[in-house]
Amino acid sequence: MSNHDRDPILLTPGPLTTSLATKAAMLRDWGSWDAAFNAVTARVRGKLTDIVHAADTHVCVPMQGSGTFSVEAAVNTIVPRDGHVLVLINGAYGKRLARLTELMGRRTTTFETADDVPTTAEDVDRLLASDASITHVGLIHCETSTGIENPLREIAAVVARHGRSLVVDAMSSFGALPIDARTTPFDALIAASGKCVEGPPGMGFVFVRKSVLERCAGNSSSLALDLHDQWTYMERTTQWRFTPPTHVVVALDAALDQYVAEGGQPARLARYAANYEALMAGMRELGFRSFLPPAIQAPIIVTFHAPEDTKYAFKPFYDRVRDKGFILYPGKLTQVETFRVGCIGAIGPAEMRHAVNAVRDTLAEMGIRSVAGGAARAAA
Numbered sequence: 001m002s003n004h005d006r007d008p009i010l011l012t013p014g015p016l017t018t019s020l021a022t023k024a025a026m027l028r029d030w031g032s033w034d035a036a037f038n039a040v041t042a043r044v045r046g047k048l049t050d051i052v053h054a055a056d057t058h059v060c061v062p063m064q065g066s067g068t069f070s071v072e073a074a075v076n077t078i079v080p081r082d083g084h085v086l087v088l089i090n091g092a093y094g095k096r097l098a099r100l101t102e103l104m105g106r107r108t109t110t111f112e113t114a115d116d117v118p119t120t121a122e123d124v125d126r127l128l129a130s131d132a133s134i135t136h137v138g139l140i141h142c143e144t145s146t147g148i149e150n151p152l153r154e155i156a157a158v159v160a161r162h163g164r165s166l167v168v169d170a171m172s173s174f175g176a177l178p179i180d181a182r183t184t185p186f187d188a189l190i191a192a193s194g195k196c197v198e199g200p201p202g203m204g205f206v207f208v209r210k211s212v213l214e215r216c217a218g219n220s221s222s223l224a225l226d227l228h229d230q231w232t233y234m235e236r237t238t239q240w241r242f243t244p245p246t247h248v249v250v251a252l253d254a255a256l257d258q259y260v261a262e263g264g265q266p267a268r269l270a271r272y273a274a275n276y277e278a279l280m281a282g283m284r285e286l287g288f289r290s291f292l293p294p295a296i297q298a299p300i301i302v303t304f305h306a307p308e309d310t311k312y313a314f315k316p317f318y319d320r321v322r323d324k325g326f327i328l329y330p331g332k333l334t335q336v337e338t339f340r341v342g343c344i345g346a347i348g349p350a351e352m353r354h355a356v357n358a359v360r361d362t363l364a365e366m367g368i369r370s371v372a373g374g375a376a377r378a379a380a
């Protein structure tokens with residue numbers, strides 16, 4: 001049977017494969033002024049807030065656009081113009097956070113570790129102790145460029161102890177990894193519709209501590225990316241300030257119903273962990289080695305060393321795996337040749353095993369025999 005007549009499975013960190021029920025929810029048109037649609041918006045904000053147990057402390061402010069729009073909106077709204085942001089970097093999304101913070105005109109200091117080294121609470125403790133001018137800390141929870149998990153809980157505790165403000169990009173971890181606002185203090189935490197909550201892409205959202213957001217009027221140097229304005233307008237009118245991504249909102253509402261029915265965050269994490277185990281077992285059998293050690297690897301996306309065989313090139317490898325029904329993701333490291341496989345989306349371990357089979361057949365077709373990546377070879 002050919003896979004050409006159905007959608008390929010997306011083994012990417014968003015957009016990702018959504019369920020039929022989520023896709024079907026988009027087969028309606030909604031008016032942005034209509035009370036029925038605005039009720040959906042309110043419901044979605046409430047369901048999202050429940051996932052991080054933040055109903056008593058934070059408000060969920062949705063924002064049109066991809067995830068980065070919401071990261072930029074969060075920095076631009078939360079950080080006063082004379083603020084000073086320490087950005088913790090161990091990959092491309094950390095670099096992006098630093099870049100947009102600089103572009104927003106905020107004073108920016110970066111602390112960078114290698115792609116396979118998590119930032120530690122000790123690092124942050126030392127950095128904050130040595131510079132009293134730092135007002136905010138920017139952290140990437142799961143750095144999607146490799147799949148590394150940074151210790152959010154420990155870092156949040158240190159930032160709070162120093163009396164500074166924490167801004168967390170939890171884009172690829174929200175909904176899957178546990179995050180609890182009652183025990184993990186943060187002033188802003190950002191995620192989006194098209195990642196672990198398995199909605200379509202097109203809407204981001206920021207959980208902002210209410211007492212902080214109330215004081216953020218006038219911080220933003222952007223009209224469209226002003227979370228304070230978006231929030232106050234929505235509170236006053238129940239509507240989005242500018243044209244809402246209606247289909248995305250209603251599909252996300254459907255995806256969140258399925259999220260709850262599945263068993264919420266623990267169940268989502270369990271399924272992704274099973275996907276990760278199935279993927280790793282199969283790929284190991286083929287000789288592949290992951291870039292990160294399991295201890296610091298989140299079960300969200302896995303970076304693999306590319307085959308060292310000279311017959312390997314990512315493009316033909318990708319094309320052939322795609323013809324078999326699976327979309328892989330290119331690597332994002334500059335030092336080593338890698339590719340990535342996502343474990344998230346409306347898929348289970350069976351799909352992961354089929355994906356491994358597609359990789360196996362592709363290796364055979366391309367005549368690739370030597371799979372073990374350079375680093376694994378050197379270590380062996």
Ligand SMILES: *Cc1c(COP(=O)(O)O)cnc(C)c1O
Pocket residue numbers: 013014066067068069071093140142143144169170171172192
């Ligand atoms: C996906 C992602 C983003 C946002 O990327 P967009 O392409 O703008 O949706 C930001 N940070 C992290 C860690 C991500 O995984």
